[in-house]
Amino acid sequence: MEDIKKTEAWRVLRIQSELVNGIDELHGLGPAVSIFGSARLPPESQYYQDTEIVARLLSQAKFSVISGGGPSIMEAANKGAYQQGGHSVGLNIELPFEQTANPAQDISLSFRYFFVRKLMFVKYSMAYVVFPGGFGTLDELFEAITLMQTGKIKQFPIILYGSVYWDGLFDWIKQQVLTLGCISAKDLDLIQIVDKPEDVLPIVAAYHDRICSHPEEKNDFTG
Numbered sequence: 001m002e003d004i005k006k007t008e009a010w011r012v013l014r015i016q017s018e019l020v021n022g023i024d025e026l027h028g029l030g031p032a033v034s035i036f037g038s039a040r041l042p043p044e045s046q047y048y049q050d051t052e053i054v055a056r057l058l059s060q061a062k063f064s065v066i067s068g069g070g071p072s073i074m075e076a077a078n079k080g081a082y083q084q085g086g087h088s089v090g091l092n093i094e095l096p097f098e099q100t101a102n103p104a105q106d107i108s109l110s111f112r113y114f115f116v117r118k119l120m121f122v123k124y125s126m127a128y129v130v131f132p133g134g135f136g137t138l139d140e141l142f143e144a145i146t147l148m149q150t151g152k153i154k155q156f157p158i159i160l161y162g163s164v165y166w167d168g169l170f171d172w173i174k175q176q177v178l179t180l181g182c183i184s185a186k187d188l189d190l191i192q193i194v195d196k197p198e199d200v201l202p203i204v205a206a207y208h209d210r211i212c213s214h215p216e217e218k219n220d221f222t223g
């Protein structure tokens with residue numbers, strides 16, 4: 001029992017260390033947009049190429065870009081920003097497979113705990129752009145929606161890229177989850193779906209202009 005207590009105590013200290021390091025590295029990053037998506041799509045994928053364009057346009061507009069730091073969509077996001085000389089942040093997660101840090105990061109952090117990593121995404125993002133992805137991508141998406149729906153954070157843009165990919169999911173949400181009364185119709189307003197790289201920046205820029213004029217609307221986590 002004593003060994004278990006010591007192990008748990010050290011785990012708490014490691015969590016604390018990850019929090020402190022993340023805050024220390026990302027403090028002062030400025031307006032930043034997190035881009036999420038699959039770790040498995042090849043560079044030939046249209047989604048990969050569109051991700052790179054979206055990140056490039058955001059970087060040219062002086063927004064930092066944050067990704068999960070891994071391959072595929074995450075790599076494309078970092079590349080698009082890095083090649084413009086903008087801040088390209090990778091919040092890497094330690095996994096036994098699949099997650100290898102891509103080289104296009106000027107700020108690279110590594111996390112053992114998913115929940116600490118997710119806190120960093122929410123705390124330092126003023127918008128989410130979500131490309132097609134698997135369970136991890138869906139986890140990040142629905143966590144942000146839940147935090148907004150429950151009032152734990154103030155609303156910021158959540159932009160889903162690719163209606164062909166996302167429409168089926170949200171048709172089901174409307175037909176089943178909404179019809180059954182598990183959510184309210186206004187909850188669906190938290191999400192926007194776009195299909196062209198150039199559609200992302202105007203949404204982010206409009207929100208940025210609004211919170212500059214009305215700082216009280218800024219995400220509570222960014223303080």
